[in-house]
Amino acid sequence: MKTIIIGSGIGGLGAAALLARSGAQVTVVEKNECVGGRGGFFEADGFRFDMGPSWYLMPDLFADFYALLGEKVEEQLELTQLDPAYKIWWGNNDLTPPTTIFSDLKKDLPTFEAFEKGVTPRLLAYLEKAKTKYEISKSDFMCKNYESIFDLINLRTARMGMELGVFSSFAKHVEKYTKNSHIQRILQYAMVFLGTSPYDAPAIYSLMSHIDFNMGVWYPKGGLHAVMKSFAGIAKKHGADIRLNTEVAEILIEDKKAVGVRLQNGTEMHADIVISNADYAFTETQLITKKRHRTYSKPYWKKRKWAPSGLILYLGVKGKCDHLVHHNLIFADDWKGGFDELFINPKYPTEPSLYVCAPSKTEPETAPDGHENLFVLVPISPKLLDDDATRAREIDRVLAHMEEKFPIKNLRERIVFQRSFSISDFKDRYNAYGGSALGLAHTLRQTACFRPPAKSKKVENLLYTGAGTNPGIGVPISLLSSQLAYKYIINDRSGSMLTSLTDLS
Numbered sequence: 302m303k304t305i306i307i308g309s310g311i312g313g314l315g316a317a318a319l320l321a322r323s324g325a326q327v328t329v330v331e332k333n334e335c336v337g338g339r340g341g342f343f344e345a346d347g348f349r350f351d352m353g354p355s356w357y358l359m360p361d362l363f364a365d366f367y368a369l370l371g372e373k374v375e376e377q378l379e380l381t382q383l384d385p386a387y388k389i390w391w392g393n394n395d396l397t398p399p400t401t402i403f404s405d406l407k408k409d410l411p412t413f414e415a416f417e418k419g420v421t422p423r424l425l426a427y428l429e430k431a432k433t434k435y436e437i438s439k440s441d442f443m444c445k446n447y448e449s450i451f452d453l454i455n456l457r458t459a460r461m462g463m464e465l466g467v468f469s470s471f472a473k474h475v476e477k478y479t480k481n482s483h484i485q486r487i488l489q490y491a492m493v494f495l496g497t498s499p500y501d502a503p504a505i506y507s508l509m510s511h512i513d514f515n516m517g518v519w520y521p522k523g524g525l526h527a528v529m530k531s532f533a534g535i536a537k538k539h540g541a542d543i544r545l546n547t548e549v550a551e552i553l554i555e556d557k558k559a560v561g562v563r564l565q566n567g568t569e570m571h572a573d574i575v576i577s578n579a580d581y582a583f584t585e586t587q588l589i590t591k592k593r594h595r596t597y598s599k600p601y602w603k604k605r606k607w608a609p610s611g612l613i614l615y616l617g618v619k620g621k622c623d624h625l626v627h628h629n630l631i632f633a634d635d636w637k638g639g640f641d642e643l644f645i646n647p648k649y650p651t652e653p654s655l656y657v658c659a660p661s662k663t664e665p666e667t668a669p670d671g672h673e674n675l676f677v678l679v680p681i682s683p684k685l686l687d688d689d690a691t692r693a694r695e696i697d698r699v700l701a702h703m704e705e706k707f708p709i710k711n712l713r714e715r716i717v718f719q720r721s722f723s724i725s726d727f728k729d730r731y732n733a734y735g736g737s738a739l740g741l742a743h744t745l746r747q748t749a750c751f752r753p754p755a756k757s758k759k760v761e762n763l764l765y766t767g768a769g770t771n772p773g774i775g776v777p778i779s780l781l782s783s784q785l786a787y788k789y790i791i792n793d794r795s796g797s798m799l800t801s802l803t804d805l806s
């Protein structure tokens with residue numbers, strides 16, 4: 302079986318590894334200069350930056366995926382559990398000192414008790430439900446190809462849904478367990494990982510709290526790009542051909558069947574199956590040229606809810622930033638107002654909630670001696686103006702905020718390397734629809750059977766993998782999406798993860 306995969310994001314690499322290991326002939330065509338898509342990297346002036354993801358979460362999913370490929374996670378990645386997991390600074394008018402989270406309940410529960418006396422049993426009950434949701438999602442939902450709503454809702458899931466409050470609002474769900482605004486924010490911030498707001502996300506996503514507090518936050522040596530390199534290596538070991546700097550211009554379709562791709566340089570490549578890991582909306586609106594071959598119309602994509610974009614800074618800083626740990630967050634005072642600026646009334650944040658990763662705290666090799674490597678991410682609406690003057694103004698505001706808040710003394714004078722990445726770069730580098738950093742937000746109406754499927758409804762032998770399809774956003778989750786495409790190929794309708802592969806030679 303001959304397959305072409307468009308894009309080497311984690312979903313494309315997962316598909317390449319699964320198919321090559323099954324004996325299929327695999328060619329991956331990637332427009333950029335390195336594998337990994339949003340998980341790419343670059344080096345400059347002695348610093349090595351991960352371009353996007355930095356949190357290695359859901360270690361169990363990675364371990365299971367490696368096992369499916371006949372590999373051991375400990376032979377592929379050098380993992381360290383971060384201790385502490387992360388540190389949170391509170392808003393401008395909040396005198397509460399920074400809060401450190403360990404992903405270890407023995408240490409974290411006393412922190413929560415200090416915020417709200419007597420909250421421990423309620424939090425334990427919340428986490429117990431979160432654990433159940435995670436386990437049910439893993440066994441029944443994450444790896445399911447939905448053909449209709451009945452694949453989601455049957456007697457068992459309807460009953461479970463009611464019991465677990467799966468479909469109610471996530472924000473309201475959290476409020477039932479704690480009235481304390483600090484704890485609420487700690488439990489809710491992870492919704493940004495899913496490209497949505499706690500007010501719009503369904504309560505099923507409290508499973509993120511199980512991941513956060515019970516499974517730990519990990520770091521692979523070499524950063525998240527090491528994960529991308531590892532899956533590319535496995536695919537190549539089984540014969541996959543990965544071609545970089547090779548951009549697809551069109552998916553070739555004959556008699557309603559995908560038969561290959563045409564590259565930007567005009568070369569045609571033929572295959573039995575085409576899998577697109579490029580942005581789903583981009584594939585549908587740009588790589589499929591005839592309207593009748595598209596599963597969705599252009600207005601469909603316009604009406605979707607899109608995850609935020611980001612204002613990202615890659616900074617090389619002279620000297621150390623003493624107050625920072627590996628993962629650092631600032632949560633603004635006006636929590637709801639911040640989400641409104643992201644999703645409802647687009648505006649550069651009045652008081653930014655932001656994230657700073659300092660990988661040089663764990664892996665000093667990411668920066669020259671005596672320097673710090675900082676990745677700064679401010680979630681912003683993709684609908685904002687991103688011209689040079691606006692970007693420069695916003696960058697200065699962010700740096701000033703970091704100087705004052707953490708504090709990092711004289712940060713602006715100590716910067717020896719600086720690069721930024723924002724809305725227009727997401728469009729140019731990844732062909733990201735509308736410049737969203739993460740793609741389709743995880744609202745209830747864009748989850749499971751309501752999310753675009755891993756198979757075209759109009760064109761045979763055309764499959765999709767990556768964050769735009771199920772199960773959705775995030776490195777481990779997008780990796781899993783490759784199993785959905787694979788399941789269509791082997792005609793497997795189950796909801797559980799694959800435990801063995803099929804011969805496709």
Ligand SMILES: Cc1cc2nc3c(=O)[nH]c(=O)nc-3n(C[C@H](O)[C@H](O)[C@H](O)COP(=O)(O)OP(=O)(O)OC[C@H]3O[C@@H](n4cnc5c(N)ncnc54)[C@H](O)[C@@H]3O)c2cc1C
Nearest residue numbers: 308310312332338339353354355356549579767768775776
């Ligand atoms: C700033 C940022 C931080 C994040 N942080 C985290 C985190 O800490 N932890 C986590 O788990 N997740 C995180 N995520 C989310 C995670 O990175 C993504 O959900 C996931 O990597 C998406 O993978 P994907 O398979 O959809 O492919 P993508 O990474 O989107 O890759 C798609 C690939 O297709 C290629 N392509 C597009 N068009 C063409 C074409 N015409 N021809 C050839 N190739 C093409 C692109 O160049 C790209 O390489 C983060 C994302 C971002 C942007």
